[in-house]
Ligand SMILES: C[S@@+](CC[C@H](N)C(=O)[O-])C[C@H]1O[C@@H](n2cnc3c(N)ncnc32)[C@H](O)[C@@H]1O
């Protein structure tokens with residue numbers, strides 16, 4: 001593969017893998033950055049990060065999201081960068097369990113060292129877990145400040161992954177570039193989660209996997225009262241998945257039913273966040289939570305959903 005002329009020391013070193021996110025034509029390396037061979041847009045490589053987002057075509061909601069995420073990660077506090085290490089014991093366990101379940105669903109039938117692209121990667125929690133599980137990982141996020149967090153995290157733990165700035169709805173990769181594409185808790189931050197999912201399907205050869213907040217049935221009412229979900233720091237009206245949206249996603253992936261798993265997380269508050277740090281209480285909360293999750297799952301209820309779909 002042709003590397004970038006790496007005077008830029010870019011965080012993404014394989015130019016051949018990239019296409020213009022606007023028209024999907026090939027790119028050439030030029031002094032200003034990466035130029036599209038068709039529509040003549042140039043994507044800069046600033047502070048070593050390829051900026052594969054042309055801010056002129058971003059909608060207002062996405063601009064606001066980008067600014068809010070950059071603000072959230074400003075100063076790169078350890079608490080934000082090393083998710084979920086600073087969460088309560090209860091929340092940490094739940095977050096890890098969900099990711100472990102997801103990882104256990106991946107990689108079926110892929111024999112070589114599989115590649116995975118993690119979109120909406122934030123500071124890289126699932127990037128790190130996938131690396132540890134032996135995947136060849138690359139990553140992208142809309143927020144450059146989140147990517148700086150990934151850089152801090154990976155430097156602290158002595159690994160390196162290629163990454164760049166991209167909007168999950170316009171990924172700068174050709175179709176079928178990776179074995180698997182993943183996004184965890186990212187699509188609901190976009191104005192169009194289905195569009196984001198469709199992009200993940202486009203760039204994946206085998207599987208797409210997402211975890212997202214979910215709302216359905218009686219949970220709709222709780223969600224309206226702000227009791228079913230953790231409030232988002234970057235969006236007032238996140239686009240949480242519903243049964244109908246999840247169904248549309250699976251049909252985009254060309255499957256009637258992928259693997260769907262529902263989770264129940266305690267709403268934010270003293271119990272989950274403070275008391276949930278005491279070992280015995282955290283264990284009790286975890287066990288009763290799993291019981292309730294199992295029961296609600298039977299009637300199709302939960303406040304988080306994991307979708308794993310095989311793509312052709
Ligand atoms: C709640 S964080 C989740 C981060 C990470 N996946 C995790 O679970 O730790 C949501 C992430 O989605 C990113 N994001 C929001 N809108 C996006 C978009 N349109 N394209 C790509 N990333 C986006 C944000 O910058 C943020 O890093």
Ligand SMILES: [Zn+2]
Pocket residue numbers: 020021022023024025036037038039040041
């Ligand atoms: Zn172009």
